[in-house]
Amino acid sequence: MKEKNKSLFFYILSIIILGIYFIFEISSKIILSENGRIILLSVNCLFIYFGGRYMSKYRNDNKPMIINLYIFFALYLLLLLTLTMFDSMWGRSGININISNLSNMKQNINLIPFKTISEYIREFNSMYSTRNVLFNLIGNIVALMPMAFFLPLLFKKQNKYKYFAITTTGIILLIEFLQLITSSGRFDIDDIILNLSGALILYSIIRIKSVNNLIRNIFLLEKNKISKKSYIVIYSFLIIVVLSTILLVFFRNKLYDKNVDDYMKKMNPTIKIVDETETCAEALEKFYEDDFRTYYFPCIKSDNVYAIINDKEKYLVKDILNTKNFKYNIDINKIKLKLDEYKVTYYEEDKYNKINFDIDINCGNDVCGSPEFKAFVGNENNLEVKFDSRNSVLDVDNYKYRIALYLIPKDSGASNLEVIFKDDNSGKQTKCLYKVIIDENLKITYELLEKD
DSSP: OHHHHHHHHHHHHHHHHHHHHHHHHHOSSOOOOHHHHHHHHHHHHHHHHHHHHHHHHHHTSSHHHHHHHHHHHHHHHHHHHIIIIIOGGGTOOOOOOOHHHHHTGGGGEEOSTTHHHHHHHHGGGSSSOHHHHHIIIIIHHHHTTHHHHHHHHHOGGGGSHHHHHHHHHHHHHHHHHHHHHTTSSOEEHHHHHHHHHHHHHHHHHHTSHHHHHHHHHHHHOOOOOOOHHHHHHHHHHHHHHHHHHHHHHHHHHHHHHHHHHHHHHHHSOOEEEEEOOSOOOEEEEEEEEOSSEEEEEEESOTTSEEEEETTTEEEEHHHHHHSTTOSSOOOHHHHHHHHHHTTOOOEEEESSEEEEEEEEOOEETTEEOOOEEEEEESOTTTEEEEEOGGGOEEETTTTEEEEEEEEEEOSSEEEEEEEEEEOTTTOOEEEEEEEEEEOTTOOEEEEEEEEO
């Protein structure tokens, strides 16, 4: 009677865990990761296993363990369906069939073998997260491996390699087809290759007599004899697989961290300015110009002003700014900040006339939007205009967006200029209409005609 009570206790615990799983699944506030799902269902299966084990002792047969296998198989299929079709963390959107999806079906099909696999192998040493890379490689290998465990134990025909391979291939094709027509994923030949390879590898391992006997002893409570040597080989193999996986993840994380560090040093390098000028002739010296401004040192010293990058590389400031596709992400704005920080004097001069705008912005829920801005020139033969968006300022405290519009003369004459700003939060639109006059010397004057 004790065995029966213990069995009921574990079965009740398994029902509670399964209930928690489904509550999390339908909750909009709690999102279960794939690891969370696997852990919950594994704990659930553990309770079911002990429930069946005690019930088998009470009944003196292994029928409860066989029923357990069907339950485990159903839970595995539930997990597989969730991850392949309904897991939002991996871009799954569930069942979503409409004509537009069907018309775009071609872009969600890959029939070129090893195309996706080779892409992820190349990306092994990249800034893709370890989770993303290994999930798509190892995850696809492991995903259908449980079929090699369940099918032969539950269905006699599946103990033949040919029938197992056909059945597993059919299941994989069904999953891929469902993902395609429901727009919950892609139909990818490489997924089929990885899924089937994983299932066949495990099937071959499980067909080894000692391994098969051990599985049947554990899950069907049979009493097959297994030698000590076989135990040592099996457990050593499991330890090697686990340690190899841990080392692979550790190594990949190290690569990822290094790539991120290198990327940050490239995109956001540390900069120190060193002015090695001892004496210099007093004259404005241009060291850089962009579309809108020209930048000068107050004397001839551009060959003596350096930037130390990431505390180790030394370059002339003028070379950094005037080198196309410089290997570090450094622009004039970063250099200006550092010149100011290290108290190196410089001047900047606008190359053209400009109109400065202070645009009112709407801040809702403590989020301030940046307005869309457009300019329309009446006579493009005479006038060209450019917004200096790189130097725009979002003044949250005063609810203003500040930006300059540069007026670039091309020929003498007159032109209308319409400038439109639209707040992306409120939808409010501001229009300004100007008249621009360009004289024979390409000097510009302008006046505001209308604003609404």
